[in-house]
Amino acid sequence: MPFTADAAAAQQVQERLKSVQQLVHEIEKKRAQCELGIAALQNYTQDEKGGHSSQKLKSLYKNVIAQTEQEEDVIRKALLKITEIRNIKNERRIQARIASNKESLRKGIWMKMLYSSAQTLPLYVGKIGEKPPPLCGAIPADPNYIAKVGDMVAALAKHATEGENWILAEVVCYNHSTSKYEVDDILKEQNQKGRHTLSRSRVIPLPLMRANPETDPQALFPQGTLVMALFPQTTCFYQALVNKPPSTHMDEYELLFEDPNYTEGYSPPHSVVQRYVIACKQKNKQAGQGTS
Amino acid sequence: MMNPKRSSHIAPKTNARHNGKLKEILQSVTYKQKCEPKVEEPDVFNVPVIRQNENCNLLPKYTSVLAKSGEDGISMVDLDMLQQDLEKLLSTSAVRIRYLLAEIGEIDKNCESPEKKTQVKTTIKRKHIDEKPKFKDFKVTLPKNNSDKFWASIEPFCASVTKDDMSFLESLIQEYSRPIDCKIPDTDEHYSNSWSDDSISEDSNPAKKKNSATNGIRKNGLQSLVESFSISPTQKLLAQLLEERVPHYPRNGLNGIKMNQLKDVSKIKTTVSAQKYGTCLDRRLKKELLEQGILTVEDLTRSEPEDEVLSEIKKCRQELVAVNEFNLAELNRLKQATLNDLHCNELKLHLEKLDKHVLDLYNKIIVTRKTAQQEEGDDFDKDVFCEQMSKEYENEVDELITQQLELNRCADDLFSSTQRIY
Numbered sequence: 001m002p003f004t005a006d007a008a009a010a011q012q013v014q015e016r017l018k019s020v021q022q023l024v025h026e027i028e029k030k031r032a033q034c035e036l037g038i039a040a041l042q043n044y045t046q047d048e049k050g051g052h053s054s055q056k057l058k059s060l061y062k063n064v065i066a067q068t069e070q071e072e073d074v075i076r077k078a079l080l081k082i083t084e085i086r087n088i089k090n091e092r093r094i095q096a097r098i099a100s101n102k103e104s105l106r107k108g109i110w111m112k113m114l115y116s117s118a119q120t121l122p123l124y125v126g127k128i129g130e131k132p133p134p135l136c137g138a139i140p141a142d143p144n145y146i147a148k149v150g151d152m153v154a155a156l157a158k159h160a161t162e163g164e165n166w167i168l169a170e171v172v173c174y175n176h177s178t179s180k181y182e183v184d185d186i187l188k189e190q191n192q193k194g195r196h197t198l199s200r201s202r203v204i205p206l207p208l209m210r211a212n213p214e215t216d217p218q219a220l221f222p223q224g225t226l227v228m229a230l231f232p233q234t235t236c237f238y239q240a241l242v243n244k245p246p247s248t249h250m251d252e253y254e255l256l257f258e259d260p261n262y263t264e265g266y267s268p269p270h271s272v273v274q275r276y277v278i279a280c281k282q283k284n285k286q287a288g289q290g291t292s
Numbered sequence: 293m294m295n296p297k298r299s300s301h302i303a304p305k306t307n308a309r310h311n312g313k314l315k316e317i318l319q320s321v322t323y324k325q326k327c328e329p330k331v332e333e334p335d336v337f338n339v340p341v342i343r344q345n346e347n348c349n350l351l352p353k354y355t356s357v358l359a360k361s362g363e364d365g366i367s368m369v370d371l372d373m374l375q376q377d378l379e380k381l382l383s384t385s386a387v388r389i390r391y392l393l394a395e396i397g398e399i400d401k402n403c404e405s406p407e408k409k410t411q412v413k414t415t416i417k418r419k420h421i422d423e424k425p426k427f428k429d430f431k432v433t434l435p436k437n438n439s440d441k442f443w444a445s446i447e448p449f450c451a452s453v454t455k456d457d458m459s460f461l462e463s464l465i466q467e468y469s470r471p472i473d474c475k476i477p478d479t480d481e482h483y484s485n486s487w488s489d490d491s492i493s494e495d496s497n498p499a500k501k502k503n504s505a506t507n508g509i510r511k512n513g514l515q516s517l518v519e520s521f522s523i524s525p526t527q528k529l530l531a532q533l534l535e536e537r538v539p540h541y542p543r544n545g546l547n548g549i550k551m552n553q554l555k556d557v558s559k560i561k562t563t564v565s566a567q568k569y570g571t572c573l574d575r576r577l578k579k580e581l582l583e584q585g586i587l588t589v590e591d592l593t594r595s596e597p598e599d600e601v602l603s604e605i606k607k608c609r610q611e612l613v614a615v616n617e618f619n620l621a622e623l624n625r626l627k628q629a630t631l632n633d634l635h636c637n638e639l640k641l642h643l644e645k646l647d648k649h650v651l652d653l654y655n656k657i658i659v660t661r662k663t664a665q666q667e668e669g670d671d672f673d674k675d676v677f678c679e680q681m682s683k684e685y686e687n688e689v690d691e692l693i694t695q696q697l698e699l700n701r702c703a704d705d706l707f708s709s710t711q712r713i714y
Binding site for chain 1: 336337339341342343344354357358360365366367368371372374375376378379380381382383385386387388389390392393395396399400402
């Protein structure tokens with residue numbers, strides 16, 4: 001078999017998979033240590049109820065913290081390897097796309113892929129005193145940030161028949177001289193009339209990381225916020241109100257979409273993953289109203 | 293708001309897209325964590341942790357990966373689930389750290405009041421101990437008065453040169469350059485000489501008695517006289533003369549008596565004034581020898597003994613002259629240097645004045661500019677005014693600055709010349 005880029009990528013992936021496995025075993029060891037530390041802490045408080053010294057207790061606490069930090073370190077390493085694997089895969093996918101190897105996937109499969117890619121977006125778990133970076137959860141990108149090739153974006157695209165819509169798209173390239181993006185609709189069949197060339201204001205990069213509600217709730221849209229979100233089973237963004245933010249790292253937003261078909265003006269709650277919920281631009285509202 | 297495009301994408305909406313089990317698991321974890329803050333007292337039994345014996349239930353993919361041997365490895369299919377499990381572990385450990393830190397904070401709060409008291413006490417004690425030696429050290433190392441004295445003592449050496457210093461120097465130089473007028477008087481006649489002179493004058497007014505007496509001395513007490521002569525060459529000469537002539541003296545009766553008489557006289561006289569006769573004879577002899585041309589003046593002076601005292605005095609005087617010369621030269625150099633310094637001081641004063649002038653001018657320019665800008669009127673006029681003003685001032689400033697430069701150069705030259713002097 002010739003040594004192709006694909007083969008090289010496959011090898012890289014295999015190497016990382018192996019190291020992930022090793023790391024999993026290491027994590028297990030660290031966890032055992034942590035449990036011992038916690039057990040020691042529990043025993044101490046049980047033995048000397050009422051009369052335990054705060055110094056001793058503190059040192060036991062600190063011991064567990066140190067052990068937990070070690071455990072956390074190894075887990076982060078393992079997750080980093082998994083992210084690397086995903087990046088390698090994504091790179092290959094982009095390359096294939098450039099080479100116009102048509103991915104003839106059915107829409108249903110596409111939807112599944114979109115969902116799983118959103119679910120496996122790296123989770124950001126902040127360390128003590130660390131601020132969540134841009135494009136983590138609800139944190140917007142820097143004003144002069146430019147989305148990379150292959151990144152998912154929300155793009156305000158014109159449609160001959162349907163007017164303007166915020167669609168889910170993928171960045172093909174960015175022209176620095178004109179400050180315009182070229183984006184592809186995520187659904188291939190929508191691209192028959194060619195790519196969309198859009199100015200930066202019409203492109204919103206999607207989060208690159210999920211925020212962990214347990215450690216970084218400030219990086220989530222709180223209840224009652226007006227947002228833009230991908231309506232389930234579609235590739236279009238619509239305005240919605242946050243009914244309930246996620247409470248765990250695997251949890252999703254509970255959103256009420258604006259829908260005049262309902263008497264309250266809002267749809268019943270729908271679940272949307274973090275990746276497809278973005279801040280709402282005031283302009284967009286007018287644009288949306290214009291098209292309706 | 294619903295538009296046709298969306299409906300084209302819409303598939304049957306299902307809320308139960310999740311794996312039911314997973315949600316349960318997640319909820320169980322969150323329930324546990326949410327309960328924690330409600331528990332009172334530092335509770336070590338609710339530390340957020342996924343125990344290893346819960347692996348099967350809570351971390352299915354993680355457990356299966358653990359069970360796999362090294363050869364089998366992980367497949368891509370496992371990756372998504374494994375990631376979720378790892379994220380769960382990561383989140384739990386991150387929450388655990390936060391929980392434990394909060395607990396430690398709680399312990400610190402509880403123990404704060406008693407600990408604080410003890411801390412305050414100890415700090416007070418320490419202060420007392422620390423301060424005393426510090427104070428002592430301060431006293432020893434930095435005596436205030438001494439430093440003042442020191443600077444006062446230094447001050448006159450650092451002060452700039454004044455005209456008084458100059459006049460003092462000049463007076464010094466005058467004093468030193470005066471010729472040293474301590475003339476050494478010529479050696480006066482030795483007292484013995486004056487006596488011999490007397491005796492010679494006596495000789496020239498011959499009285500018979502005396503004459504005979506002296507003759508008698510010459511003839512009879514010759515030996516003792518010869519011995520009494522101070523100068524050795526004269527002694528030799530006389531001795532030789534005596535040897536030659538004495539045998540020829542006729543030893544008659546008269547002479548013999550006289551000789552005896554003389555002997556007695558000489559006995560008295562030699563003891564008292566042998567010296568007198570000696571030097572007298574010396575001089576007479578010299579005189580005679582010179583007259584007869586046997587000895588020249590040069591020979592006589594050569595044979596004269598050196599005057600040790602005079603030579604010593606001369607030597608000292610030479611030394612003194614040399615030292616004086618050196619001092620004078622130094623004083624002159626110093627004078628030159630002080631002259632330079634005085635000039636330098638003058639230049640400095642001038643420079644200071646100029647500096648002041650420049651500053652004044654600068655302030656003036658600023659003020660005029662401001663007022664010009666504040667004044668209402670046509671912009672064009674304002675600009676012209678500004679330009680004119682600034683041109684005038686510029687000329688003035690240029691002049692001042694060139695003066696400054698010139699003065700600076702002079703000062704530098706002087707300074708370097710003073711350095712060259714030393």
